[in-house]
Amino acid sequence: MKPLADCKLYTFVDTAYLHGRAPELVAQQLCDGGSDLIQLRAKNSSPDEIHAMAEKILPITKRANVGLVINDHLEIAREIGADICHLGQEDFFDAGFKNVSELKTQNSKLKIGLSTHAPAQAQRALDAGADYIAIGPIYATGTKPTAKPVTLDYVRWANENVKVPWFAIGGINLQTVDEVVGAGAKRICIVSAILNSLDAAKTCAEFRKKLE
Numbered sequence: 001m002k003p004l005a006d007c008k009l010y011t012f013v014d015t016a017y018l019h020g021r022a023p024e025l026v027a028q029q030l031c032d033g034g035s036d037l038i039q040l041r042a043k044n045s046s047p048d049e050i051h052a053m054a055e056k057i058l059p060i061t062k063r064a065n066v067g068l069v070i071n072d073h074l075e076i077a078r079e080i081g082a083d084i085c086h087l088g089q090e091d092f093f094d095a096g097f098k099n100v101s102e103l104k105t106q107n108s109k110l111k112i113g114l115s116t117h118a119p120a121q122a123q124r125a126l127d128a129g130a131d132y133i134a135i136g137p138i139y140a141t142g143t144k145p146t147a148k149p150v151t152l153d154y155v156r157w158a159n160e161n162v163k164v165p166w167f168a169i170g171g172i173n174l175q176t177v178d179e180v181v182g183a184g185a186k187r188i189c190i191v192s193a194i195l196n197s198l199d200a201a202k203t204c205a206e207f208r209k210k211l212e
Contacts, residue, residue: 001067001083004111004132004165007036008211010069010189011204013057015042017195024056026200031064033194033204039069039086041191047073054080069113074103077110084131086113089121092128100129117150119157126164133162134189137170138180142192144170152183159184174203177210186211 001007011030013023023040030038038061042050050073058080061068069084070077077085085103092114097103100112111131116122125133135158137147149170158166168180169189180188190207197203 001061001065002036004067007067007165008187009035009204009208010037010039010167010169010187011035011194012039012041012189012191013053014039014191014195015045015053017192023053024060026195027057027060029200030194030204031060031066033201034208035066035204037067037069037084039071039189041071047076051076051080054082058082078105078108082110084111084113086115086134088115089117089125093124098128100131117147119154119161122158122162122166126162130164132165132167134167134169135162135185136168136189138168139171139176141171152179155180155183155185174206174210177207181210 013026018026027038040050040054040057042053054070054076058068067083069086070082071086072091074085103112104110113132113134114125114130115134116125122133135154137144137149138152138155139149155168165187167187167189168185172180172188172190173193177188188211194200194203
């Protein structure tokens with residue numbers, strides 16, 4: 001995969017939005033559309049099922065020089081040789097970890113990304129050595145229905161204060177992406193706006209164009 005600093009479009013194979021499609025087929029479409037990173041998120045699947053999906057997706061992302069991110073499951077990320085594991089605040093800090101180095105085995109190239117929902121959480125994640133952070137949800141989103149939107153104010157704060165790569169996430173679509181970019185975001189995560197579209201690759205490419 002390319003360096004995180006050069007990654008702009010972060011997309012998802014989220015099993016809640018596959019609507020019967022094969023995960024690896026969607027992964028190929030996301031690669032074709034110009035994704036830099038693809039996260040496998042399968043909240044209702046067993047570890048064995050996630051492992052099997054990840055093993056099918058990894059050769060596709062590797063061929064396309066796209067980074068594969070495993071959501072929540074550190075062991076699976078390690079076992080299959082994924083590029084990144086993404087963890088929520090509760091999966092990291094509430095589990096007793098203080099620094100991402102605690103999750104990295106010797107000679108491991110595995111990177112760790114952390115979710116953040118406020119400047120104080122961002123600062124804590126940065127102090128913990130996160131390789132990147134996610135900033136959001138910017139808008140109300142069906143993927144996290146109970147989460148309160150952090151608004152563009154958080155994007156502006158991140159633009160001024162965060163030095164590691166960061167990605168705006170949450171409810172971003174083709175109608176709102178310009179204002180997110182206008183507030184200072186150089187990198188974005190898109191879930192439902194791509195996975196619910198009629199042509200995932202084409203919609204991916206449209207987001208990509210907005211970021212160039």
